[in-house]
Amino acid sequence: MGAAGVSLVVNHMKHNVATLPIKGKRIIIKDAMIMLYEKAETPEWPHVVVAPGEYVVSVLSGKKGASGVRVCRAGVAKPRKGKEVGRVSVDHAAIAICDYDALLAAAKADLDAYNDWTEDECETAVWEEESGVLMFGGVAIAHMKTGVGDGEFPVMELLDGDKIVGMECCFEDDILPGKNSKRPEISRPDAPPYGQHTFNQNGFCRKCGWERDFLMRVKRENCETK
Numbered sequence: 625m626g627a628a629g630v631s632l633v634v635n636h637m638k639h640n641v642a643t644l645p646i647k648g649k650r651i652i653i654k655d656a657m658i659m660l661y662e663k664a665e666t667p668e669w670p671h672v673v674v675a676p677g678e679y680v681v682s683v684l685s686g687k688k689g690a691s692g693v694r695v696c697r698a699g700v701a702k703p704r705k706g707k708e709v710g711r712v713s714v715d716h717a718a719i720a721i722c723d724y725d726a727l728l729a730a731a732k733a734d735l736d737a738y739n740d741w742t743e744d745e746c747e748t749a750v751w752e753e754e755s756g757v758l759m760f761g762g763v764a765i766a767h768m769k770t771g772v773g774d775g776e777f778p779v780m781e782l783l784d785g786d787k788i789v790g791m792e793c794c795f796e797d798d799i800l801p802g803k804n805s806k807r808p809e810i811s812r813p814d815a816p817p818y819g820q821h822t823f824n825q826n827g828f829c830r831k832c833g834w835e836r837d838f839l840m841r842v843k844r845e846n847c848e849t850k
């Protein structure tokens with residue numbers, strides 16, 4: 625699939641990953657492998673409401689490689705950090721950034737294709753590339769490895785004056801480090817455990833990322849984390 629409308633910037637000094645055209649009003653930062661919940665009008669991921677335009681995704685580097693990621697409106701030279709907008713929980717050592725409204729519309733338009741794409745094209749790219757840009761249904765999705773596996777990372781809004789122009793996520797401020805850390809599990813009252821999976825409030829397994837309804841439909845009781 626071609627990446628029309630996306631300029632790929634390979635620049636090792638600035639570590640820019642991509643410039644994303646944002647047409648909707650919300651940008652999200654998510655686990656790269658976990659699908660959007662198609663009924664979630666409010667994103668279950670940290671997000672900021674921004675003006676449409678071009679937004680540059682860049683990797684922030686630290687002593688041990690990638691230390692975080694930033695998405696900021698093109699042309700804003702020195703954004704300042706505002707308040708924390710949420711925390712992104714990462715189970716697959718990679719995050720993705722995209723136009724939420726555009727991806728949600730594309731996923732809703734063909735949920736089966738979105739399923740297949742997540743398992744196939746998305747999974748391959750997320751595992752094989754340090755960073756890059758994926759396309760689904762004409763929507764550009766920037767992805768990159770967090771470098772530290774699982775964790776929960778704070779996301780801060782970025783401001784230019786009093787306007788929100790993006791957000792920044794710091795991988796080094798891992799709140800719950802390590803695979804053995806106790807992560808609070810939230811379960812919907814109407815979504816009790818199924819097999820070995822544990823579900824978040826939107827009905828997605830926190831370990832394998834699949835939706836409960838889908839897992840029950842295909843009778844997949846074993847949670848196979850990679």
Ligand SMILES: [Zn+2]
Nearest residue numbers: 821829832847
């Ligand atoms: Zn599972």
